[in-house]
Amino acid sequence: MNASIHHEATIPDSAAGLRIDQALAEMFPDYSRSRLQQWLKSEQILVDGRACKPRERVLGGELVVVRAEAGNDAAVEPQAIELDVLFEDAQILVLNKPAGLVVHPGAGNxxxxxxxxxxxxxxxLEGIPRCGIVHRIDKDTSGLLVVALTLKAHKSLVDQLQDKSVGREYDALVAGTFTGGGTVEGAIGRHPRDRKRMAVVATGKPAITHYRVTERFSAHTLLRVHLETGRTHQIRVHMAYMQHPLVGDPVYGGRPRLPAGADEAIRQTLARFPRQALHAARLRLQHPDTNEEMSWDAPRPADFEALLDAMRAFEAERGQRNDR
Structure with a gap:
């Protein structure tokens, strides 16, 4: 039996000019855009009391009322894809997502x-919002995700994410050096000129990122990053905002930064790393049924470790040259 869904919310002024389905996707991230489009077309979503087409533009300030059935995303078909499952019971599933695996279907995927x-x-899971996926990591980010297998678990995990009791820690290799750990606070929203990117903007949603130094290199730093909030691209945006973008980040990273005296090997290693060097390494939460505090750790994948090994080897060789 499908679950009934009821939401009421006001479209923020920052969404002015967006298509209705785009604005709704930002307002209700638990549901895919294709599902929101279906609800619009079937008049299960009303905007200021009237039915709208997905392509209509919003002004900001409109009242959205959602009265729908969870139902299945017709466009999302079951496919046999191997998953690295670390834990599973009747309520939740915890997996280690490989880099390259997209979380939800979308344009191009x-x-x-x-x-x-x-x-x-x-x-x-067709009867659970977003098929139980309560938080996301980017396609080219690896690491831990929890999936709700029941509506009870879904509500519990969403509540925990909202009250910031879910612990999420990431390993991030960034350009530049740090004297110590710290915190980044900067509201994140759509880039004012490039809607495909996120940015620190005054009209964005509050975002807080904590970090500490794990390993130092001459021109890079390995950080352990703790998310207090979970905005789209949060770590990538905050690190770039600090002028310390993630190594390999194709959107926010810019040109690779090279250490002094870089040889051809380390130049090629940094230039060819195919993704942002970001891994969801630790996940902590309260079990939805037993209330037990649970945590999982996932080792960095082989490509990330190979990158670090190459940097360590370069630093060692650089130190030997300097000692001569």
């Missing part, structure tokens, strides 16, 4: 996503 894999493993 219609299938072969985590959502397709979850529907194959647990068909009943």
């Amino acid at each position: 219609p299938d072969r996503t985590l959502q397709n894999a979850l529907l194959h493993r647990h068909p009943h």
Whole structure:
């Protein structure tokens, strides 16, 4: 039996000019855009009391009322994709997502996503918002995700994320050096000129990132990053905002920064690293059914470790040259 859904919210002024389906996707991230579009077309979403087409533009300030059935995203088909599952019971599933696996279908990635894999493993997830995926990590970020397998678990995990009791820690290799740890506070929203990017903007949603130094290199630093909030691209945006972008970040990273005396090997290693050097390494939460505090750790993947090994080897050789 599908779950009934009821939400009321006001479209923020910062969404002015967006298509209605785009604005709704930002307001209700628990649901895919395709599902929101279906609800608009079937008049299960009303904007200022009237039915709207997904392509209509919003002004900001409109009242949105959602009265819908959870139902299945018809466009999302079950697909047999192997998953690295670290824990699973009747309520939750915790997995280690590889870099390259998209979480939800979208433009350019219609299938072969985590959502397709979850529907194959647990068909009943079609009746749970976003097929139980309560938080996301980017396609090219690796690491830990928790999935709700029941509506009870979904509500519990969403509540925990909202009250910031879920612990999420990441390993991030960034350009530049740090004297110590710290905190970044900067509201994150859509870039004012490039809607595909996020940025620190006054009209964004509050975002807080804590970090501490794990390992130092001459021109880079390995950080352990703790998220207090969970905005889109939060770590990537905050590190770039501090002028310490993630190594390999194709959107926010800019040109690779090279250490002094860089040889061809380290130049090629940094230039060819194919993704942002970011890994969701630790996850902590309260079990939705037993209330037990649980945590999981996932080791950095092979490509990330190989990058660090190459940097360590360069630093060692650089130190030997300096000692001569």
